Amino acid sequence: MSTISSTINALVSTISQTTSSLLPPPRRAAITRTLTDFYLTHPFLTTFLAIQLLFCGVPILLFALFAAGVFLLSAVSALVVAALVTGLWAAVALLVLVPVVVGSVVFATVVWAWLWAGVSAWRFLVGRGYVRGWQSEGSEQNETNGVKKQEGRNEDSESVEAEKKKAAAANGMVEEEEKESVEKTEVEKKVKEEKKAAECICEGDERMGGDQLEI
CATH class of the missing domain: 1.20.890 (cAMP-dependent Protein Kinase, Chain A)
Structure with a gap:
């Protein structure tokens, strides 16, 4: 009790x-x-509803508790079963995945080895001169580029020399003009001096003639 x-x-x-x-x-x-x-x-309605709730509420409450318990048990069971099924299928997938990954690794390693073997063989053949590879083509391109650059440099040097010659010719013309002007000035000076000398001689003759007349 x-x-x-x-x-x-x-x-x-x-x-x-x-x-x-x-x-x-x-x-x-x-x-x-x-x-x-x-x-x-409403006293009659209130007492009727209260008695109905009192007698019917217990079975309804028990049913609700039972339904909730069954739902929780089903949920837990479903989670457990789902976890078990997931683990089982994951194990099966791993049994398939591991061999596939191992085979992929081996295949990738073989491809890598063959690739580098081919590159080494190609370099060997190109180095011995059996095959004209990308290196020779690259060298030819470099040579052609070098020739083009040299031609461009020669053209630039020729153009520079031509400009220098033009400048020298222009300077020579200027010097010749200066020489001609200097010669002209010298000739003019000589002409002036000769004129002065002739005038002086004429004046002396005139004086001598006047002296003779006075005598």
Whole structure:
């Protein structure tokens, strides 16, 4: 009896605590006031609904608890079964994946080795002169580019020399013009000096003639 009473008290305290947490005192007071007003207004309907809820609520509550338990058990079972099925299929996939990965690694290694062997053989043949490879073509291109660059440099040097010659010719023409101008000035000076000398001689002759006449 003590065990039953303690269980009932614990259940009641749990229900009261849950009710207190879900329904605060002001809200409970408002609900109680509403139910009291409804009872005072419709006493027969209120008592009918209360008795129906009292007798039908227990089976409904038990059914709800049973349904919730079955749902939880089914969910847990489904999770466990899903985990087992997933693990099983993952193991089967690993059995297929591991050989495929190993074969892919071996195939990739073989392709890499053959690739470098081909490159080494090609370089050997090109180095011995058996095959004209990309190196010889590249060298020919370099040579042609070098010849073109040399021709361009020669053309540039020729153009520079031509410009120098033109400049030298222009300087020579300027020097010749300067020489001609200097010679002209010298000739003009000589002509002026000769004219002055002739005038001086004429004046001397005239003076000598005048002196003779006076004598």
